[in-house]
Amino acid sequence: METHVTTPQVHTTHLAKSYRRYLQSANPCRFAHEIDEFYTAATLNALLSRGQVEQRRAAALALGMLGDRCSVEALGRAICDSDPGVRLVADDSFRAVMVRDAAPLHHQQLLRVMHLNDGAEYAAALSPAMILIDQAPMYAEAHHQLAICWHGLEDFSRAQQAYENCLWHCRFHYLAWQSLAKIRYLKGDFEKALQALDYCLAINPDLDTARMQRGQIRRRLRQSDV
Incomplete structure (x- = not known):
């Protein structure tokens, strides 16, 4: 043959x-x-x-x-x-x-959470996001959406933990790096905020908002040194 x-x-x-x-x-x-x-x-x-x-x-x-x-x-x-x-x-x-990195049911649940977060309905999105993570703890985007909930509700400590959980499951999630930088900046940790933005831009060099964010922090640091 x-x-x-x-x-x-x-x-x-x-x-x-x-x-x-x-x-x-x-x-x-x-x-x-x-x-x-x-x-x-x-x-x-x-x-x-x-x-x-x-x-x-x-x-x-x-x-x-x-x-x-x-x-x-x-x-x-x-x-x-x-x-x-x-x-x-x-x-x-x-x-x-x-x-879509989850079972179809969990995918549909995530889309619902994303829809609520996109409409700034963070309180309404919080419970389904937490339930989703209980059901699919390896689902990186679910952790990202939970972080967005906490961030929108101004619970910055929980938001930081959720962003870090997202990055634990997917280190290439550049939007999580960018948002983590915002949290670190709000907490006054400028050096670690810059580190997060460096990771973000190493993954996605076209993300102009992150580059602007990094420039603002660097200017703030220069002003504090004067």
């Missing part, structure tokens, strides 16, 4: 062709189906880390549709890719994977 061997070149050519069709058709279902049929998440993770620019963009897009927690680190690292297009797609995909 003749054995068919799939070479790396075939893999990357198929990925590029599917990606180009997606850019022309804007049909995410077709793209996801074509990629899911031909690639494992491990292969996409590898292409995201080591492929050419087009392959990295395609891999980042595919992982946003098909990836799971095993893709979080590859996507987190790609948010500071040398190519702006890869960075943009990897950021979107990273956040998508973080949100």
